Amino acid sequence: MTLIQRYLFRQISLPVVAACAALAGIGILSQSLDQLEVIVERGQSVWVMVKLTLLALPQLLSVILPIGLFVGALIALTRLQREQEMTAAFAGGMTRWQVISPAARLAVLVALVTLFVNLFMLPWAQHEARRQAFAIRTDLAALLVEEGQFVQGPDGLTVYVQQIEQNGLLKNLFVYLDDGKKVTTWNASEARFGRAGGVPVLTLTDGSWQQYSSNGVLNYLSFDNYTLDLTPFAGTTEVIRYKPSDLYLRQLLNPSPKLLETAGSRGELLAEAHSRLSSPLYALVAMALALAAILGGAFSRTGYSLRIAKAAGLFLLVRVIGYGLVAASAWNAWMNILQYVVPILAIAVAMRVLFRALKPRRSRRRRAGALKARTA
Known part of the structure; x- marks a missing residue:
């Protein structure tokens, strides 16, 4: 990256990190309040509550990383555009792709982090949380x-x-x-x-x-x-029952007969596997929509509220559709392909808006005068 690109990368990444950290803090606080039951009703220690709260963090990260990227990118890009730093970069001879490449690299980095969380951190944390919950449920001290x-x-x-x-x-x-x-x-x-x-x-x-x-x-x-x-x-006939979100990718793609009996059907496991692989694409969707909202139109000194609202609404709609496709794919295996098609289509639409030629608008009077001159 050039010096200007490194500067843009730093200016965009800092608000993104701050937004992700803020959302993670809110999520951890919410989880800790839910886990108070472990202390109040189950008689467990504070350390057990802290452990269960931290084990829920990977699941939170897989959800909040694209959202934090979208919010942080909008904040950073709005400031850069309002202070005309983007305009200065274009005036210095940088192409549109050279200007947005730092943001694109940040989006790819967040997507890779999300993929790592989905494939390794999430199933490990869910496994441990399920075992800890089982131990609490069968704990004699809590039962007696x-x-x-x-x-x-x-x-x-x-x-x-x-x-x-x-x-x-x-x-x-x-x-x-x-x-x-x-x-x-x-x-x-x-x-x-x-x-x-x-x-x-x-x-x-x-x-x-x-x-x-x-x-x-x-x-x-x-x-x-x-x-x-x-x-x-102390005898108990209960066994730990895992859910699809608790399993590793290899278990989802090639489940054993025991997992099919306890964790869910083959369709549910396959839908969860494709969800793990496709959800990082929503980080790219978030950045593409943020770039389209700020750089996909003419410069405005009054702000970009309407364009930001449209981008936020589209991002929310695409993400909700993605969650719906995960549920629908559990019973219709052919719909798994749509888990990839929907975010890729959203990226394509956002990039089309971002790279479209901005044609100046002419007033009605000028258009009418041009039409009269042609007929004369």
Whole structure:
């Protein structure tokens, strides 16, 4: 790139990065608010909430990168055109393609980043998020403990905790177990869930144990420390069920019979695969429409609000159509080709507007005078 092209690339890329960062920040904030349920209702730590929020970031990036590119490019190009820096570049002998090449390179770079996110970061993050959600859903500490409530577990188990501290320490615990033959209770001033030898246990401190058998015998024991084995209550028949968005590209294109049973039909997986490959094209659509809105018409000192509104509306329409095609392609495999055709067609239309010859408009009076001169 020449010196002027490097300058244009820098002037366009900075607002694009700022717009993407702002949209990502809003998305992360929204995700963190949704994940508060993990702490409030599931009793998990703040670190688990942060981890789930960050794991949702690749999915956010695949959506916000084209939008951030479009918004940032419009801001940068409007400023450059209003300050007549683009006009100075044209006056210096640069062709239209030489002027827009920095923006085109930035769009290609964003498209490559989006493709990398779709093919590698997104499935890895979705896999980890699904496993973490499964672990939370099957966590004994979350299933058996609720502050100030009697929680009924499996096989006649009932647990009550007066207070749960942030570090996971349980205060004033009561455990009741009725297996049909005998009734056993535990009381402890403090307790904590953990694992010993690979099995889940509940470690009780400063408490007592009572057992009342069916023959009327009562046994009593006080203890400083007691380890309650929770293995009989930890069994679960649930398995992790993945969605098409959780799978890698090779799994989408060549799914195993097990994935077809759990993740979705072959058509749904194939539609998701083509969506991963075609969605980076919308970064090129965003930049092409932004360039067409600012440079695709005559210079205006009053701004380009109408042209920007038309470009934004067209970009929104094309993106919505793209999402609709993903859903429709799950049941009609031939429509997968349209996932590529629609953005390519939008790019072609925008480039046609950008490179069209700008013909000066003549007033009606001048046209009428020219027509009269021809007939005279």
